[in-house]
């Protein structure tokens with residue numbers, strides 16, 4: 238009788254111990270499962286300009302993509318105090334908006350490699366755009382052009398050449414209005430009319446837009462995103478729209494350049510100074526070890542729909 242009590246005690250102790258281990262294993266497994274999705278949901282903010290996005294399908298911390306939104310740089314001594322103050326406010330607002338819309342609004346690319354994008358707004362025309370195309374071709378590099386619909390209609394051959402040379406033909410609206418002052422249906426009309434003009438020439442519809450004047454707010458970003466557009470601004474402004482000094486335009490780029498930079502220049506009307514500055518910018522950046530890519534390549538997004 239005594240022996241059987243001892244035996245029962247031993248057996249129950251073993252059963253209890255096995256049960257305890259089982260519960261522990263169950264809890265450990267469940268913890269791993271529940272941690273994974275929550276880890277992928279929330280970007281982890283490491284400093285004011287950096288958002289670290291956990292990469293999908295991997296738990297390895299070293300593989301995280303660091304998305305740093307750059308402060309927007311470039312100066313001009315032609316701006317009044319008030320214009321400069323307004324520009325500074327716009328720049329800090331844009332950086333905050335970009336951090337909130339990290340997959341749809343871009344001011345720069347996220348890379349450690351020495352890659353930059355040259356971007357040209359307000360063309361096509363018959364003077365500056367062909368000059369830019371020649372300079373790019375001579376240097377064997379490609380760039381991204383944000384064209385205005387009503388000028389596309391006037392100069393289809395320039396658009397065709399831009400595309401045939403391997404550059405991107407993207408949307409800068411139809412008539413260059415301030416997007417934040419338009420209703421959604423008017424923004425859609427601006428986008429659609431520009432798409433149609435581009436499609437007639439290159440049989441492609443752009444999927445990247447640059448709102449005129451960089452005029453954008455949270456509501457507008459939502460509208461553009463709904464129309465299947467990524468919105469791309471810039472991280473260096475050459476301020477070639479404000480100043481005609483070649484050296485200032487060059488220095489705005491070469492003194493500020495960071496990997497993943499998106500550089501803003503213009504090709505419309507009298508932009509001779511910009512086209513004088515362009516070969517110098519290209520040569521100096523090449524000397525510094527930079528290569529030139531198009532926006533789809535830098536941002537890993539589609540250029541066309």
Ligand SMILES: [Zn+2]
Pocket residue numbers: 358359409413449450
């Ligand atoms: Zn413009």
